[in-house]
Amino acid sequence: MDRHPQQIKRNRQDETRRERNIQNxxxxxxxxxxxxxxxxxxxxxxxxxxxxxxIDKMANKKLIHKNTAARKKAQITRHLNSLTQT
Numbered sequence: 001m002d003r004h005p006q007q008i009k010r011n012r013q014d015e016t017r018r019e020r021n022i023q024n025x026x027x028x029x030x031x032x033x034x035x036x037x038x039x040x041x042x043x044x045x046x047x048x049x050x051x052x053x054x055i056d057k058m059a060n061k062k063l064i065h066k067n068t069a070a071r072k073k074a075q076i077t078r079h080l081n082s083l084t085q086t
């Protein structure tokens with residue numbers, strides 16, 4: 001490992017960012033899972049709004065690609081629509 005002050009700071013920043021990214025990805029997966037596992041339309045609607053909002057935020061921050069965000073939103077939208085039709 002380098003002992004240059006610039007590299008020490010860079011390593012410290014990378015570790016902080018990595019932890020934040022792991023937390024955000026975990027929250028993203030949990031929100032999506034909550035929508036997909038819900039069987040009632042009312043409960044799913046509440047989770048759906050939270051999930052779509054968070055997916056958009058993570059796509060804007062470049063944590064996930066915009067096409068991945070669109071695919072995830074389409075997936076949970078399909079599930080929500082299947083609950084409301086029945």
